[in-house]
Structures are given as C-alpha cells and as structure tokens.
Amino acid sequence: MRNRLTILKLGGSVVTEKNKPLTPNIKAIKRLAEEIHKADFKPLIVIHGGGSYGHPLAKKHNISSGLKDYSQRFGFSETHEAMVNLNSLIIRTFLEHEIPAFSFAPSSFIITEKGRIRIFNLKTLMMALEIDLIPVLYGDVVFDNKLGFTILSGDQIAAFLAVELGARRIIMGIDVDGVYDSDPKRNPSAQLIPELSLRDLEKLIGKIGGSQAPDVTGGMMGKMLELKAAVKHGIDVLIVNGLLPDNIYKALIGEKVVGTRIRR
Numbered sequence: 001m002r003n004r005l006t007i008l009k010l011g012g013s014v015v016t017e018k019n020k021p022l023t024p025n026i027k028a029i030k031r032l033a034e035e036i037h038k039a040d041f042k043p044l045i046v047i048h049g050g051g052s053y054g055h056p057l058a059k060k061h062n063i064s065s066g067l068k069d070y071s072q073r074f075g076f077s078e079t080h081e082a083m084v085n086l087n088s089l090i091i092r093t094f095l096e097h098e099i100p101a102f103s104f105a106p107s108s109f110i111i112t113e114k115g116r117i118r119i120f121n122l123k124t125l126m127m128a129l130e131i132d133l134i135p136v137l138y139g140d141v142v143f144d145n146k147l148g149f150t151i152l153s154g155d156q157i158a159a160f161l162a163v164e165l166g167a168r169r170i171i172m173g174i175d176v177d178g179v180y181d182s183d184p185k186r187n188p189s190a191q192l193i194p195e196l197s198l199r200d201l202e203k204l205i206g207k208i209g210g211s212q213a214p215d216v217t218g219g220m221m222g223k224m225l226e227l228k229a230a231v232k233h234g235i236d237v238l239i240v241n242g243l244l245p246d247n248i249y250k251a252l253i254g255e256k257v258v259g260t261r262i263r264r
C-alpha cells in the first residue's frame, strides 16, 4: 500500500547557479529551507542535484563512463568532495531553519552496475525516517561493479527510493515551470504541459532536450527516463519551478501550483 512518503528532489539548477562553476544559489537554498520548515510535512526525503558543483568536475574528469586511467581517481574524489561541500551548505541551512535534516552520502552505501543501482542499503535511511529525521541525499560519484566508478543522478535515486519505499509522490523543483513540448530556454514559443499520462511521457521521451548547462546525467531527458519507472509503479510526479517563491511549499501541502503532473 502506498504511504504518505514524499520524495523531494531539489534540482541543481535551483540550489546552484548552474552556469557558474562551484556557485551555490544561497538565496534559493534559504528560501527553500523556509518553505520546507513552514510546510512541516513528514515523512519526507530530500535529494539534491549536482548543478555547478558536480557536473563540471564529473565532465572534466570523465567520471560517468568509468575508470579508464588511474589518474582519474583524483577527479573522482574531487567530484565527491564538491558534492559534500554543497550538501553541507544545504544541511547547515536546513538545521538553521529547524529542519531535522540528516546527510546520507550515496557513495558510501549505494553500488551501481553499469550506472544502474544494484545495492542500496535502505536500513539506516528507514531508521532515520522512524525518528522523524529528514534524510538528505544527493547525486554523487559511486562505485560501480562493472565500470569501477560512475556518476549516479539524484533523479535515479529519487525514482528508486520512491518505488522501494512505496512513496506516494515525487516533487521535483527545477529552474523552469515544468515539462514543455520543447526546451523553453531554446524555444520561446515552447508550451508548458500541465498533465502527462505514462503514455504521453513515453511519447515525449526522445523529443525533449537535455540541458544547456554542463550536465553529465542527461538533463531533462535523463529525468524523464528515470521518472518513467516510478510513474509505472503508480507514483505521482509533480515538476514545478523551484526558483519561484512558495511553489515547493504549496506542492508539499498539496495546494494547486503551476507545473507538470505525471500520473499513470
């Protein structure tokens, strides 16, 4: 049976300035903390993306396609370290706003195989939820059975956790109002799609674009592919603009908000 659990993915395009390397969007992080505190929703798991912390370094050191040369070990660690820094900033801000957030580093308890999650120790996460902590995970570098290492997106983690834990919904905050019929940053006449069924989603995949900023996990197309699996399992998805004040608050408390709803 589906429980109340909500998975909230805060996109890297919201929590960082995606086109300026290693630049957080402090204003957005603080406002999001206020909104999450005000919504007081539980159980909740928060996942954030890499934005200008993870993606440029992952790209520079070619981490996604795996270990080819031992010199990449430094880039692997540097990419992780950048994500740890972004995560600490977010955790510190959440704690300052009285959100009982607790950081989980994906690379220390998830193993992938050719980029797909194979081992995920859910026990500690569930123990955190039991005492009303809000686990905060993030897109990270991970060890991979076949590739040595790779990049795991926050989107894949969000869909995986939603399915495994029987979540009711996934809310995603990105830097545009939802899913459009084409990239709204490239095409000014792109139309927002308010509702998508699983069939519509399948048709749309392939037509939509990636990301204009450095993004090693496939941008909007990668996101849709990951979400498909969750929607197939009956999990509702809501994609909203996380840069607009109160959108995440409204989404959390179930108030109407402009965005794209995806349902089976």
Ligand code: ATP
Binding pocket: 010, 011, 012, 013, 014, 048, 049, 050, 051, 052, 055, 154, 173, 174, 175, 176, 178, 179, 180, 181, 182, 183, 184, 185, 208, 209, 210, 211, 212, 215, 217, 218, 219, 220, 221, 223
């Ligand atoms: P991160 O992976 O760093 O967490 P994110 O999840 O915030 O990032 P992106 O992967 O950058 O978000 O995806 C959002 C971007 O996708 C938007 O900035 C937009 O320009 C681009 N995009 C491409 N095609 C579309 C589309 N059809 N509809 C909406 N946005 C699209």
Ligand code: IP8
Binding pocket: 012, 048, 049, 050, 051, 054, 055, 058, 079, 083, 138, 139, 140, 141, 151, 152, 153, 154, 155, 216, 217
């Ligand atoms: O931003 C990617 O996670 P995403 C994380 O959720 C890294 O796709 C390290 C690039």
